[in-house]
Amino acid sequence: MSNLLFVCSKNQWRSPTAEALFKNNPIHKARSAGTSEKARIRVNEKMLFWADVVFVMERRHKQLLNERFPLALVNKEIVVLEIEDDYQFGDAELLELLKDSLKGYL
Secondary structure (H helix, E strand, C coil): EEEEEEEEEECCCHHHHHHCCCCCCCCCCEEEECCCCCCCCCCHHHHHCCCCEEEECCHHHHHHHHHHHHHHHHHCEEEEEECCCCCCCHHHHHHHHHHHHHCCCC
């Protein structure tokens, strides 16, 4: 089993939608967090150590994580999904983008 962490800005729409895709998944555990001070759940070092793979929605999220938590990201796979902040939680188009991007994990 691998641990997947999804990161966006405020942890309201994109990363929680990605996390929800893995609910009851027998192979992976998923969590989500945000980089913003206003995030519903803020990403922290403990989450990053927990994760086997970190998925970020935008390149700037990867940059922020590297600046804030360099030690937690040593030898850590970080995947940039390139999904802009244009969707609500559970949006059908967002779900399709995530499913396409995460084919190897779902």
